[in-house]
Amino acid sequence: MLIYNVTVNVEDSIHLKWLDWMQKTHIPEVLATGKFLEATMSRVMVEEELGGITYSVQYKAKDRTTLDAYYKEDADGLRKKTLKNFGNSLVAFRTELEVISIEKVPIKSATNYLFSYGTLLDEEIQKMVFSRVLKGSKDQLKAHSVSPEKVGGLYPTIQKSGNAEDKVNGSVFIVSEEEMHLVDSYEGEAYLRKEVILESGIKAWVYLGKMK
Structure with a gap:
């Protein structure tokens, strides 16, 4: 499993508008491509020297083939929508994470x-x-x-x-x-x-x- 991580620094002046758009429009559109299993949005708890507020959105993809299909078929169009709505009021960079293991508290008996x-x-x-x-x-x-x-x-x-x-x-x-x-x-x-x-x-x- 791969995690497609998008880290975004958003200017204070558009922060609330962008946050609402992400939750109601952009993330649902990304998930609607069928390429990701789920999305987790988090606020990065750090004071930015240059101002703004930073968020991380992590999309879980089943495998490399599925993530590459997203890059080829969907990513460009979705990024253009972001630029159209918010222009240079935000800065984003993207990374990929490969999930090695997930450890949780042992479950109780299966019934x-x-x-x-x-x-x-x-x-x-x-x-x-x-x-x-x-x-x-x-x-x-x-x-x-x-x-x-x-x-x-x-x-x-x-x-x-x-x-x-x-x-x-x-x-x-x-x-x-x-x-x-x-x-x-x-x-x-x-x-x-x-x-x-x-x-x-x-x-x-x-x-x-x-x-x-």
């Missing part, structure tokens, strides 16, 4: 079953969400099918079907209660968590898209 059929099957995303690679087993969810409509136009979801023979293939993992809360945050408001019975007879949690 929840989680059925995944989409992005959480990817080991790099598992590392990002859980700080570990999950060990699971293949399973199926019957009477459900993959929806032709994707959440945000990018992410797969499933729907209950009227055909008992329909099935969705995936894997079932055992995770802790704390980790289920991490998944809640990862899936966000676009998904809802539902308990289902899998083909194996296991009662597991699955995330369904809140489709309009």
Whole structure:
């Protein structure tokens, strides 16, 4: 996993306007490219000799290929929008960080079953969400099918079907209660968590898209 870090020093006169634009417009547009898993915005706690306020925005990319695709397909257009809105009132520089490991407090015993059929099957995303690679087993969810409509136009979801023979293939993992809360945050408001019975007879949690 790679972190694309953008450090920006913003003039005091436009600081609040820029901050609002970043949170409501720019960062959502960067994430909408589908190239990043998440974004973290932080204020750098340092007094700048030349004035202004400094921020760091860290975007997590799955791998080098995905980050290079962002550079090629999206970065130039998004930077031009920034220049159009704020011109020379800010200075930005960019760095890349390679994630070597993530250490967290040991989790409590795993007692929840989680059925995944989409992005959480990817080991790099598992590392990002859980700080570990999950060990699971293949399973199926019957009477459900993959929806032709994707959440945000990018992410797969499933729907209950009227055909008992329909099935969705995936894997079932055992995770802790704390980790289920991490998944809640990862899936966000676009998904809802539902308990289902899998083909194996296991009662597991699955995330369904809140489709309009």
